Amino acid sequence: MLTLAQEIAAAEVFAGLAPEYLDLITGCGQNVHFDAGVILQREGDPADVFYLIRRGSVALEVHHPGAEPIRILTEGPGEPVGWSWLFEPYRWHLDARTIQPCSLIALDGACLRGKCEQDPALGYELMRRFARCLVERLEATQFQLLDVYGNARVGV
Amino acid sequence: MLASASDTATASAGPLVPAPFRLLAKRRETADTWTLELEPRHGTPLEFAPGQFTMISRGGCGEVPISISGDPDEPERLVQTVRAVGLATSALCEAEPGEVLSVRGPFGTAWPLEEAEGADVVIVAGGIGLPPLRGAVLRMLAQRERYGRLVLLYGGRAPDQLLFGEQIQQWREQGLEVLITVDSAGPEWIGHVGVVTRLIGRAGLDASRVLAMTCGPEVMMRFVVATLADTGVQSDRIHVSIERNMQCGIGVCGHCQLGPVLVCRDGPVFRYSEVERWMRVREL
Amino acid sequence: MTDDRVIAREDLDALFDALHRCGYTVVGPTVRDSTIRLAEIAGTRDLPAGVTDEQEAGRYRLAQREDAALFGFNLGPDSLKRWQLPPDRTVWRARRKPDGELTDFSTDARSGPAGMPDRIAYIGARACELHARAILERVLLGGNHPDPELRERADALIVIAVQCGEAGPTCFCASMGAGPKVTSGYDILLTELLDADHHVFIAATGSVRGEELLAEVPTRRAGSEELAAARATPARAAEQIQRKLDADWVKELLYAHLEHPEWESVAQRCLTCGNCTMVCPTCFCTSVEDVTDLTGEQVERRQQWDSCFAVDHSYMHGGGPARQSARSRYRQWMTHKLASWDDQFGTSGCVGCGRCITWCPVGIDITEEAQAIGAVTHGPARATPAKED
Incomplete structure (x- = not known):
C-alpha cells in the first residue's frame, strides 16, 4: 500500500510537480474513509476541502426538488473530486456522494489556496493542472449534451 | 458470354431478391430494442463474419440494414438486434415468432479479428453500437488464447438502455474486462456515470499493444478516436463501423457514399486511417 | 474488322429491317416535343432528318439544317441509361403468404413497366455515349453482385454508333478522353457523308453480330476519298470543341x-x-x-x-x-x-x-x-x- 505522499505523487493531477510542492500538498492531506452513500459536499457549501480518490468511487449529482438526484458524473481511483476550492467564489457547484465505501485523501483547499497566493509558481502549476481537469470536464459535458444515443443508429 | 450465362444461372434469384427466414424467438433488450432469432426457411445457414450486416424486412414494410449480432460459429441461427425508430424497424420489432421475414446478405466488411491476434483488443461501443460488435466478442472469447487483453468499454444513455446485461456478466467470467458507463443515472446506479471516452483513461491501456474497434453514433466514434489518439493509439490500429443510408447492400444504389467509399460495399467496418479524412468533412 | 463498306442513304432502312427480323426493337433519336429524344423508331423516316440543335448552358432549341443529314445534331436529354437501368422497374414481385413469407418471386424484365422492351438495338450512339455505357455497366455489373436482369439487358444490346461531325457548344468529351471519335464499343459504326451530290454512310463493324447484320444490307466497298472524308469527320468535330476540363x-x-x-x-x-x-x-x-x-x-x-x-x-x-x-x-x-x-x-x-x-x-x-x-x-x-x- 502506498503512503499518502506516494499516492499524491502518483495522481495524474499532481504528477511531475517539484518535490517541495508535493511535500507541501501532502502536508495539507489526510486519509479519510467513508461508507457508501455519504454526502461529501453539497451544492453551495464553501469549497475548503477537496478529495483525491484512493479506492471506491464518488458521484457528482444535481439535486432538484421532487425528484431523485441526477447523477451526472462519477470519479474513480486516482481522480480528484472538486476544483471549486481553486476558483472563486470557492463554493461547490454539485453534490458529491460516495457510491461505494471509499478511501480518500482529504486535502485542505483553503490552505493550498493561501500557499498559491504566496507562491505564484505553485499557483500557476495548480491552476494549469486543474484547468486541464476543467477542459476535460467541459468537453465531456459537451459530448454528454449531444445525447448521442438518443436518436442515432438503428442497428448497423 | 458463356461464363456470364452460367453465373446468371447460379445467381438466378439475383442480389435484390430476399430469402425467407422464420422468426424463432424475440427478446426484449430495452424499451425500444429487440433481439430477433431467425432460421433460414430453406436450409442454407447464413455464414457471416462479425461486423457484416443484412438487409432485412417484414413483408412490404421496407428494408433496413441491420448488423448481425449473432455468434459466427452458429450460423444456423441468424441473430439481429433492432431498435425501433422508423416504420421498417418498428415493423421488425413487432413481428411475432412463427412469422417469416425477408433477408438479403450478408454484406459488407468484417472486424479485423485476425489482425487483432496478439494485440490488446479494446472494444468501444455506444448504445446500439454494441450488437454489431457482439459477434466479434463471442469469436474472440472462443479463441481467448489468441489475444492479449480483451477490454469492452460500453457507454449508454441510461442504465435501462444498456443491452446484453446478463451476457456481459458471462463474458466477464470468460476473460473480458468490462467497463460500463452511462450518460446519466439515478442514485440506484452504482456504476460509472459520464461519457464513454472517460473509460479509455481508466482502462490502463498500453497504447503500443492496442487494436481498437468502435461502433456507435458517429459523433461518439469521433470522440473515441480522438481520445484513443491522445493516449497514443495510431489511427491505423483503430477500426470503426460507419452508418450511412444503405439501401441496396451491394454498392449500386449510390446512397451510402462517404467521399471515395461506398459504405455498404467498402465498409461498414473501416480502418480509421482510411476514412478519417472523409469523416472530418461536414455534410460529405 | 472487315473493310469499311458504304451504305447509300436509301438503303439504310434495310438495316432497320434486318434488326426487326432478328427481333430487336430499334431505339434512336427522333423529334418529340421540340426535342430530340430517344425512342422506339421504325425506320429512317423517324430520324430527325434536316434537324439540328442549338445548345448552350441552360438552353436547347431545334433548328432546320440546310441539308438533309440524318444525324446532324448533338445529344438530347435522353441517353442509353434509360435502357441499361430503366427509370422505374419492378425488381421483384412476390406473393405474401399468411405467415409473412414472400414466395413466387418474379423478376422477369417483362414484369416491369409497359413499353420497356428487353432486346434493344440503339442507333445513333456517339462516342461519349459508348463511354458512358461502359462506365454505367462497370458500376451496375462490375461488382460482386451483378443483377442478372440488368446483365441480360446489357448482353442483348446492339449498338449502331455514329461518328460526330460537329461538336455542340456544351461538349467537352475530348477533355474526358471520351470522344469525339468513336474507337470501340460498337457493333456497327456509321459515318455520315453528305454533299450536294451524294448522301452515304461509311459503315465499319466492331463485332461478329455487326458483321452479320451488315451482310443483310446492300453495301459497296468504300473508295479512298470516302474513307478520307470519314476519317476527317471526327477530326472536324474535335476542332469545334470549346469547353475544356483538366x-x-x-x-x-x-x-x-x-x-x-x-x-x-x-x-x-x-x-x-x-x-x-x-x-x-x-x-x-x-x-x-x-x-x-x-x-x-x-x-x-x-x-x-x-x-x-x-x-x-x-x-x-x-x-x-x-x-x-x-x-x-x-x-x-x-x-x-x-x-x-x-x-x-x-x-x-x-x-x-x-x-x-x-x-x-x-x-x-x-x-x-x-x-x-x-x-x-x-x-x-x-x-x-x-x-x-
Whole structure:
C-alpha cells in the first residue's frame, strides 16, 4: 500500500510537480474513509476541502426538488473530486456522494489556496493542472449534451 | 458470354431478391430494442463474419440494414438486434415468432479479428453500437488464447438502455474486462456515470499493444478516436463501423457514399486511417 | 474488322429491317416535343432528318439544317441509361403468404413497366455515349453482385454508333478522353457523308453480330476519298470543341478544396432540381420502395431513379439527411462525378457529353465550376456569403 505522499505523487493531477510542492500538498492531506452513500459536499457549501480518490468511487449529482438526484458524473481511483476550492467564489457547484465505501485523501483547499497566493509558481502549476481537469470536464459535458444515443443508429 | 450465362444461372434469384427466414424467438433488450432469432426457411445457414450486416424486412414494410449480432460459429441461427425508430424497424420489432421475414446478405466488411491476434483488443461501443460488435466478442472469447487483453468499454444513455446485461456478466467470467458507463443515472446506479471516452483513461491501456474497434453514433466514434489518439493509439490500429443510408447492400444504389467509399460495399467496418479524412468533412 | 463498306442513304432502312427480323426493337433519336429524344423508331423516316440543335448552358432549341443529314445534331436529354437501368422497374414481385413469407418471386424484365422492351438495338450512339455505357455497366455489373436482369439487358444490346461531325457548344468529351471519335464499343459504326451530290454512310463493324447484320444490307466497298472524308469527320468535330476540363488534375483539385467558397457560390444558383443527374448518362442512383396491394398479398419492390440532389438521398435512419445544404449536395454530385467515382469504380464518372450544362435550368456549367475552384486557389478567395440556404 502506498503512503499518502506516494499516492499524491502518483495522481495524474499532481504528477511531475517539484518535490517541495508535493511535500507541501501532502502536508495539507489526510486519509479519510467513508461508507457508501455519504454526502461529501453539497451544492453551495464553501469549497475548503477537496478529495483525491484512493479506492471506491464518488458521484457528482444535481439535486432538484421532487425528484431523485441526477447523477451526472462519477470519479474513480486516482481522480480528484472538486476544483471549486481553486476558483472563486470557492463554493461547490454539485453534490458529491460516495457510491461505494471509499478511501480518500482529504486535502485542505483553503490552505493550498493561501500557499498559491504566496507562491505564484505553485499557483500557476495548480491552476494549469486543474484547468486541464476543467477542459476535460467541459468537453465531456459537451459530448454528454449531444445525447448521442438518443436518436442515432438503428442497428448497423 | 458463356461464363456470364452460367453465373446468371447460379445467381438466378439475383442480389435484390430476399430469402425467407422464420422468426424463432424475440427478446426484449430495452424499451425500444429487440433481439430477433431467425432460421433460414430453406436450409442454407447464413455464414457471416462479425461486423457484416443484412438487409432485412417484414413483408412490404421496407428494408433496413441491420448488423448481425449473432455468434459466427452458429450460423444456423441468424441473430439481429433492432431498435425501433422508423416504420421498417418498428415493423421488425413487432413481428411475432412463427412469422417469416425477408433477408438479403450478408454484406459488407468484417472486424479485423485476425489482425487483432496478439494485440490488446479494446472494444468501444455506444448504445446500439454494441450488437454489431457482439459477434466479434463471442469469436474472440472462443479463441481467448489468441489475444492479449480483451477490454469492452460500453457507454449508454441510461442504465435501462444498456443491452446484453446478463451476457456481459458471462463474458466477464470468460476473460473480458468490462467497463460500463452511462450518460446519466439515478442514485440506484452504482456504476460509472459520464461519457464513454472517460473509460479509455481508466482502462490502463498500453497504447503500443492496442487494436481498437468502435461502433456507435458517429459523433461518439469521433470522440473515441480522438481520445484513443491522445493516449497514443495510431489511427491505423483503430477500426470503426460507419452508418450511412444503405439501401441496396451491394454498392449500386449510390446512397451510402462517404467521399471515395461506398459504405455498404467498402465498409461498414473501416480502418480509421482510411476514412478519417472523409469523416472530418461536414455534410460529405 | 472487315473493310469499311458504304451504305447509300436509301438503303439504310434495310438495316432497320434486318434488326426487326432478328427481333430487336430499334431505339434512336427522333423529334418529340421540340426535342430530340430517344425512342422506339421504325425506320429512317423517324430520324430527325434536316434537324439540328442549338445548345448552350441552360438552353436547347431545334433548328432546320440546310441539308438533309440524318444525324446532324448533338445529344438530347435522353441517353442509353434509360435502357441499361430503366427509370422505374419492378425488381421483384412476390406473393405474401399468411405467415409473412414472400414466395413466387418474379423478376422477369417483362414484369416491369409497359413499353420497356428487353432486346434493344440503339442507333445513333456517339462516342461519349459508348463511354458512358461502359462506365454505367462497370458500376451496375462490375461488382460482386451483378443483377442478372440488368446483365441480360446489357448482353442483348446492339449498338449502331455514329461518328460526330460537329461538336455542340456544351461538349467537352475530348477533355474526358471520351470522344469525339468513336474507337470501340460498337457493333456497327456509321459515318455520315453528305454533299450536294451524294448522301452515304461509311459503315465499319466492331463485332461478329455487326458483321452479320451488315451482310443483310446492300453495301459497296468504300473508295479512298470516302474513307478520307470519314476519317476527317471526327477530326472536324474535335476542332469545334470549346469547353475544356483538366481531367488529370480535377480529382486532386476537388479533394483538396472540399471547403472552397465556390461551393457556396454555386449553391446560390443551384435549384437542387436534379436535372443534371437525370440527363447524365452515368448517374446511377436509385431508390427502392415496397408496394403492396390492398390485401397485402401482392408485394412489389420498385426501383426508381433517384438523385443526390434530393434531400432524402442521404437520409440516416433515425436521424436526418447527412447532406442538408444545397452546397453539400452540389459538391457531392460534382466531386462524385469527377473525383470519388474514380476511387469507387476505377474510372471517371464524366464523359463530357455536356448534357448537365445544357439542361441545367440556371445554366450551371461543370467545367466553369472546376475552373473557378482551380482559379480561386491561385488568387484571392471570394467572399463567402453570410447565409447558407
